[in-house]
Amino acid sequence: MAASFDSPQVDETPEPPAGNPKLTEDLALSLLQCADLSPDVIERICKNSSLIRSRRVKLAALAHPKTPRHVSLPMLRQLFTFDLMRVALTAAVRADIKIAAEQALIHRLESVSVGEKISLARQASGRIAGELLLDSEPKVVDAAFENSRLTEAHIIQALMRPDAPATFVECVGRYANWSQRREVQIALLRNAKTPLAQAIELARSLPVSLVREILSTSQLPAELKDHLETELLQRSEL
Numbered sequence: 271m272a273a274s275f276d277s278p279q280v281d282e283t284p285e286p287p288a289g290n291p292k293l294t295e296d297l298a299l300s301l302l303q304c305a306d307l308s309p310d311v312i313e314r315i316c317k318n319s320s321l322i323r324s325r326r327v328k329l330a331a332l333a334h335p336k337t338p339r340h341v342s343l344p345m346l347r348q349l350f351t352f353d354l355m356r357v358a359l360t361a362a363v364r365a366d367i368k369i370a371a372e373q374a375l376i377h378r379l380e381s382v383s384v385g386e387k388i389s390l391a392r393q394a395s396g397r398i399a400g401e402l403l404l405d406s407e408p409k410v411v412d413a414a415f416e417n418s419r420l421t422e423a424h425i426i427q428a429l430m431r432p433d434a435p436a437t438f439v440e441c442v443g444r445y446a447n448w449s450q451r452r453e454v455q456i457a458l459l460r461n462a463k464t465p466l467a468q469a470i471e472l473a474r475s476l477p478v479s480l481v482r483e484i485l486s487t488s489q490l491p492a493e494l495k496d497h498l499e500t501e502l503l504q505r506s507e508l
Contacts, residue, residue: 293315293318293320293321295321295324295326295327298315298318298321298324298327298330299326299327299330301315302315302327302330302331302333302334303330305335307334307336308336309336309337309338312331312334312336312337312338312341313337313338313341315327315331316331316337316345322345325349325350325353328348328349328353329349329353329356329357331345332345332346332357332360332363332367333357333360333362333363334362335362335364339366339367342367342370343367343370346367346370346371346374347374349371349374351375351378351382351386351390352386352389352390354371354374354375354378355371355375355390355393355394355395355398357371358371358372358375358394358395358398359394359395368395372395372397372398375390375394375398376397376398376401379401379402379405384407384409384410387402387405387407387410387413388409388410388413389413390402391405391410391411391413391414391416391417392413392414392416392417393417394417394419395419396417396419396420396421396424397424399414399417399419399420399424400414400420400424400425400427400428401428402414403415403424403425403428403438404428404431404433404434404435404438406435406437408437408441411437411438411441412441415441415445415448422448422451422454425442425448425454425457426453426454426457429442429454429457429458429460430457430460430461434461434463435463436463439458439461439463439464439465440463440465440468442454442458443458443465443468452476455475455476456476456480456484458472459472459473459476459481459484459485459488459490460484460487460488460489460490461489461490462489462490462491464490466494469494469498470497470498470501473498473501473502474501478502478505478506481498481502482499482502485498485499
């Protein structure tokens with residue numbers, strides 16, 4: 271009996287589009303617009319060496335909710351400074367990736383120019399603006415105060431930091447929309463660098479019991495605290 275041989279099997283399955291080296295940037299961007307795109311396909315797109323050099327593809331992949339974290343994080347390190355800002359502000363980007371983008375941006379602040387810092391201070395997230403409140407350049411600090419995303423919490427966090435420069439602490443007092451807020455006033459009275467005249471004025475505007483509570487943990491110089499305690503005693507006797 272003649273031996274029979276099976277015909278060789280030919281794999282006719284086409285190469286997955288995401289891994290195809292001929293995949294165009296426009297097609298990749300179109301794929302990344304699909305909300306139900308699988309994490310595996312996204313990862314293959316990001317491993318496509320001819321595509322991942324594209325800034326637009328990187329940003330689209332980072333904005334996709336299903337992009338794996340182990341793919342997103344290395345891409346953040348490849349972005350330009352203002353692209354990191356854009357990622358942190360994009361609503362579709364997952365919260366953990368936004369936080370990572372902000373952190374990467376904070377690490378770069380020391381190496382960017384004053385002009386770039388001013389632009390970031392005005393346009394970036396509130397967290398970045400809060401970080402730039404502590405910059406040594408007054409123009410950067412003023413730009414951060416103009417940021418619409420800056421919140422009371424960011425200012426208080428900056429005031430609580432031991433490295434908060436005296437120029438920033440004094441600057442807070444020039445912005446009535448912030449310096450008149452109760453929690454900001456409390457933070458100023460706790461800060462060792464708050465100017466004498468401002469500390470006295472703040473203490474006089476707050477209830478005696480509250481000022482006493484603040485002074486118990488305040489970092490203000492001892493002589494100033496003693497002066498304020500004397501004023502509180504006089505107010506109590508009225």
